[in-house]
Amino acid sequence: MSTTVTTAGRVAELHEIRARALAGPSEKATEAQHAKGKLTARERIELLLDAGSFQEVEQLRRHRATGFGLEAKKPYTDGVITGWGTVEGRTVFVYAHDFRIFGGALGEAHATKIHKIMDMAIAAGAPLVSLNDGAGARIQEGVSALAGYGGIFQRNTRASGVIPQISVMLGPCAGGAAYSPALTDFVFMVRDTSQMFITGPDVVKAVTGEEITQNGLGGADVHAETSGVCHFAYDDEETCIAEVRYLLSLLPQNNREAPPAAPGSDPAARRTEALTELVPADGNRPYDMRRVIEEIVDNGEYLEIHERWSTNVLCALARLDGHVVGLIANQPQSLAGVLDIGASEKAARFVQFCDSFNIPLVTLVDVPGFLPGVDQEHGGIIRHGAKLLYAYCNATVPRISLILRKAYGGAYIVMDSQSIGADLTLAWPTNEIAVMGAEGAANVIFRRQIADAEDPDAVRAQKIKEYRTELMHPYYAAERGLVDDVIDPAETRAVLASALAMLRTKHADLPARKHGNQPQ
Numbered sequence: 001m002s003t004t005v006t007t008a009g010r011v012a013e014l015h016e017i018r019a020r021a022l023a024g025p026s027e028k029a030t031e032a033q034h035a036k037g038k039l040t041a042r043e044r045i046e047l048l049l050d051a052g053s054f055q056e057v058e059q060l061r062r063h064r065a066t067g068f069g070l071e072a073k074k075p076y077t078d079g080v081i082t083g084w085g086t087v088e089g090r091t092v093f094v095y096a097h098d099f100r101i102f103g104g105a106l107g108e109a110h111a112t113k114i115h116k117i118m119d120m121a122i123a124a125g126a127p128l129v130s131l132n133d134g135a136g137a138r139i140q141e142g143v144s145a146l147a148g149y150g151g152i153f154q155r156n157t158r159a160s161g162v163i164p165q166i167s168v169m170l171g172p173c174a175g176g177a178a179y180s181p182a183l184t185d186f187v188f189m190v191r192d193t194s195q196m197f198i199t200g201p202d203v204v205k206a207v208t209g210e211e212i213t214q215n216g217l218g219g220a221d222v223h224a225e226t227s228g229v230c231h232f233a234y235d236d237e238e239t240c241i242a243e244v245r246y247l248l249s250l251l252p253q254n255n256r257e258a259p260p261a262a263p264g265s266d267p268a269a270r271r272t273e274a275l276t277e278l279v280p281a282d283g284n285r286p287y288d289m290r291r292v293i294e295e296i297v298d299n300g301e302y303l304e305i306h307e308r309w310s311t312n313v314l315c316a317l318a319r320l321d322g323h324v325v326g327l328i329a330n331q332p333q334s335l336a337g338v339l340d341i342g343a344s345e346k347a348a349r350f351v352q353f354c355d356s357f358n359i360p361l362v363t364l365v366d367v368p369g370f371l372p373g374v375d376q377e378h379g380g381i382i383r384h385g386a387k388l389l390y391a392y393c394n395a396t397v398p399r400i401s402l403i404l405r406k407a408y409g410g411a412y413i414v415m416d417s418q419s420i421g422a423d424l425t426l427a428w429p430t431n432e433i434a435v436m437g438a439e440g441a442a443n444v445i446f447r448r449q450i451a452d453a454e455d456p457d458a459v460r461a462q463k464i465k466e467y468r469t470e471l472m473h474p475y476y477a478a479e480r481g482l483v484d485d486v487i488d489p490a491e492t493r494a495v496l497a498s499a500l501a502m503l504r505t506k507h508a509d510l511p512a513r514k515h516g517n518q519p520q
Contacts, residue, residue: 021059021076029100038171038193039237041081041096044131047241048094049085056083057117063109068140075101078109082117087248093121096131099171104134107141111148118155125254127164129244132181133171149176156183161356164251168244169194170237182229185353186247189220189230190240196223228309228342247303250317250324251357258358259324266298268321268497275489281430283406286332289314292364293327296493302327305350310342315350321497326354329364339411340371341384351391360398360500363416366405386519389414393421394516398503400496403427409435418482423506424499427486433477439464
């Protein structure tokens with residue numbers, strides 16, 4: 001007796017299959033995930049995207065591998081959930097590893113799903129967010145899994161500078177898998193539950209004899225403070241994902257658009273009287289550059305990038321008169337704001353990102369020079385410092401530099417001086433632009449006179465005063481056209497807002513070339 005197949009029956013079957021896919025492998029697996037302090041992949045997507053906006057792709061995909069018992073275990077989604085939705089109404093593509101299925105390990109079908117959603121994001125011109133919680137390559141599938149990673153890396157590189165790419169580390173990420181986050185624009189991590197390393201603690205111990213925990217080797221704090229791999233570290237997933245949403249609100253959809261404007265209640269012409277007292281005129285006295293940024297930007301709100309790595313330079317995204325800007329600033333509270341290897345790399349990467357996505361640059365300069373030392377020289381400060389120089393010289397977005405106090409030597413040139421292409425160079429009356437500080441300059445120029453004097457200290461003091469009067473007064477650079485204007489600190493916000501509005505239609509082309517050969 002034949003069974004009649006009806007459309008209603010097929011629809012009921014579809015709903016049953018979808019329900020199994022949505023539920024995941026088992027309640028026990030979900031409980032195990034929660035017991036680790038971790039959300040499931042679908043719970044994470046719900047936090048990231050606007051309510052009800054997620055559209056899943058290839059929910060019913062299953063692997064076709066055989067051997068090692070795989071043929072008996074073919075769950076829907078194959079351990080990764082892919083699709084798109086919206087964040088504050090704008091399209092965002094996402095993929096999320098489901099650790100409950102094969103530990104989130106990547107196999108051929110799993111990788112193909114990721115490849116497809118990455119291709120869709122590039123084609124649609126919308127940001128891509130990866131929610132990473134996977135155990136690496138699926139060993140049972142052998143080289144097919146490794147090839148899947150290659151396809152991800154290739155797409156990460158193709159999307160670089162085209163769409164924003166954000167990696168959110170919510171579990172383990174070991175071996176070659178760690179190179180995908182490293183190729184993206186921003187990496188978020190959660191303390192205690194996420195780790196990244198190429199070789200794990202067991203391998204490290206076997207090869208070097210060193211004993212270390214997973215968090216000690218590749219935890220959030222290690223990568224946020226020491227390696228610089230992680231841009232943002234948080235205590236829990238909810239806060240982490242909320243900050244991803246905030247970052248996305250500051251970014252354009254792709255490299256053909258401007259960042260979203262959001263006019264608010266903070267007047268562009270608001271005076272910044274506090275800056276007059278906030279920054280000491282004495283160049284040897286430290287202060288917190290973050291307070292300067294708070295005075296300048298809309299409502300004092302900004303998102304600092306790499307807050308805990310190379311703290312002698314600050315990089316931040318903020319709004320000024322409702323428009324997104326990228327801020328690079330020396331931090332006198334940390335190593336007196338000098339440039340060193342880490343600070344140069346940090347700032348260079350940020351300048352390149354802003355330039356890729358049409359975000360104007362404002363550079364706040366108070367730099368005494370490059371950090372001296374054998375470690376810096378042997379570590380390659382020349383090539384690392386050149387990265388920042390290259391990034392600025394290559395940038396075509398609007399660029400404004402403001403010299404607050406010290407601007408000495410090569411570091412002055414590198415921090416987006418007029419000579420390397422800044423559109424506008426401004427200074428406060430407290431600026432000191434020179435090859436070096438007056439004390440050092442006097443000791444070099446007048447070395448013999450000081451040595452031969454009956455009172456060397458008195459002559460040295462006189463020569464320091466002479467050098468400062470002749471070459472380091474606030475208007476020396478302005479008189480020679482190297483500074484466009486010297487402004488009242490209280491007018492800083494108004495002047496910057498007006499200048500950025502003027503530069504909003506800036507258009508600049510680089511010479512025709514395949515690409516430059518930037519310092520490595």
